[in-house]
Amino acid sequence: SCARGFVCVPLLALFLSKTGMHVALIITTTIMLSFCTLAIFATQSPILAILCFVCASVGTVFHWGCFYSYIGKTFGFVSMGKIVGINSLFVAASTLLQYPLLWLTFNKFSGNFAIPSIFVLCGASPILLLPIYYTRWHYKRVFHLSRLRWKYMYYEPSAQSSHGNY
16 A cells, blocks of 8 residues: 555656646546456456556556545635545445445356456446546636636727727
């Protein structure tokens, strides 16, 4: 846990500062979905199991780092505790789904984790739409703000122009 923090946290900070939140979200989501994909085949090869472990470790650090960064940037640090608390309740409730999946894995699928992993992968795949939506929203907002700055930078409503009002 400590070693992955020393490696992953500076790497995530580099992605967040150099490329922006949308690229960090795409990288995080891709790592987590590759973990779900590797979990399907992890029992077949020890190398795949090690890759699955690495993706889970790095993806978890990236996921929580992006989450806290996004909450701090978007809502401010005054209300961050409330939002993180509410999110923790939803996370705790959704992790209760692992118990029926484990029961199915051991009782119905005789210990084969591929079928529940496919279920989780299909459920998690739409998460890739979130960075795409965030990117569109971010660029629309930046473009709109730059247009407003340009408009009010050169437009003086009190001054009369010989070309008419703009």
